[in-house]
Amino acid sequence: MQLGIIGLPSSGKTTIFELLADNSSLASNSAKANLATARIPDHRIDFLSSLFKPKKTTFAQLEIIDVPSLIPGMAKNTAQFLASVRKADALLQVVRVFENDNIPTLSGEINPVKDIEAINYELLLADLDLIEKRIQRINENKKKNTMLKELGLLERIKDTLENAKPLSSMDFDEEEQLLLANYQFLTNKPILVCLNISEEDILSDEYDGKIDLYEYAETNGINFIEVSASIEKEIAQLDEEDKRIYMEDIGIKESGVVKIARLMYSSLGLISFFTVGEDEVKAWTINDGTVARKAAGKIHSDIERGFIRAEVIKYEDLHDLKSVVLVKEKGLFRLEGKEYIVKDGDIINFRFNV
The missing domain is CATH 3.10.20.30 (Beta-grasp domain)
Structure with missing residues (x-):
């Protein structure tokens, strides 16, 4: 299973990727997809390890992809972006909310809703293009009468996409799911939006445009999490005791990176079972x-x-x-x-x- 981390330039996407992978030297090429393995933190493994005191402790893992940043309007870049997204089973979209004059944005403004829509628009267009080409092939096929069920389904999906709604907003019966099994759609992938907020704003729980952003997310059924990449970088550099003290001082109960890893693991429909003993305590990943x-x-x-x-x-x-x-x-x-x-x-x- 792969998690694709997507976003616009300067969103903090690669920082989140490095934090999830617990390695700050992985992202060597911003023009290509970078791969790493993320450990899925689990307090249950911590407890079992303390109970059995094994020689080795192994957490569940998830493969993550740092997808090249999308630059709207650049055809080659968009093609690379979409190719990487197709390989992912779920998506984490990192969206910039933080202000920093030293880190410019493409548009020259901080507009989280606009950034979310820019990426969603490309995903919708890619699915629509796929649908239209398939509809054309069916209409030109001499055996069209044997594919009317699929054609009707594709026409319904096309109407949904043309109304700027993703496939994930639709319901399909078992027969329809079988018909769509071989399609590589993008807007039906599980997606979590990670709002990258400044240290000051996440501690105060206030930032410009917050109410509008919350309303937009609710209206469009968007799941999101608020994280400060700058705080997460500080946490990652501390040992466990200093980490605990620092998080208590700033009023954070759980690292944002831990929350992301756990949420994306569950969004993929994955669960863990455990094997225990003196040699090893291990989490095994299986589908629910x-x-x-x-x-x-x-x-x-x-x-x-x-x-x-x-x-x-x-x-x-x-x-x-x-x-x-x-x-x-x-x-x-x-x-x-x-x-x-x-x-x-x-x-x-x-x-x-x-």
Whole structure:
């Protein structure tokens, strides 16, 4: 799964990318997409690691792409931007809200709503172009009568896009979803808007245009998070104790980067199950709705093939009792079969025989 980080020049997009990747030397080429792996912070892994004291602790991870900044009106740049966006499974759009005379903007003004619309417009145009070309091919096809269902669906999507509404605003039944499965649409990707705010404004919780921005987001169904990249950079440079003290001093309970990572992980429909022991405590990433046998295959294909049972403990039960022995004594330890749907936070030991 890949998360594409998008935005206009000087939005702070690359800074957010570096913070998510926990590496400030990754983005070496602003004209090309840069790749990295982001660790998904999880307090549950922290607790399990403190409980089992393993030799190794492994968090869930997500591949992230620093997509080249969009420069509206430049055809080559737009093509590179759209090509990178197509590879992503979800998008994080970084939007500049902060004022800084030393960092110029393309338009010469700070206008978050206009910046959001500039990128959304390109995504809509790309989907509309794809739809129109497909409609034309169907109309020219001698077997058009066998594709009327698809044609009607595409015409409905075309009307939606022409009214400046994304595909994500539409509802599709199972048959329609199958018809669209092979299309690489852009406006149906999960998207989170990251408002990059100055340190002063995020601490005061006030900035120019805030009310208008909130109203626009509500009207258009836009999910957003407010982050100060400058504060996040300071936090990233501190050790854990200094980090805790600094965040308490400025009144922040949780790092914005941690919030972004968690929100984007869930927006992709991903969950984590855990394996624990003295050697390693590890978070394994699976799609929500995955059955136990398939989840076992994430660890090793032999475990999936020889699956017998899954020994399952709810994270909350272990957290409350702080002992596997006590969990078993309380009757909270379960044996599940291959069709059991794994829940987020399940602690699992797979029984298998090959």
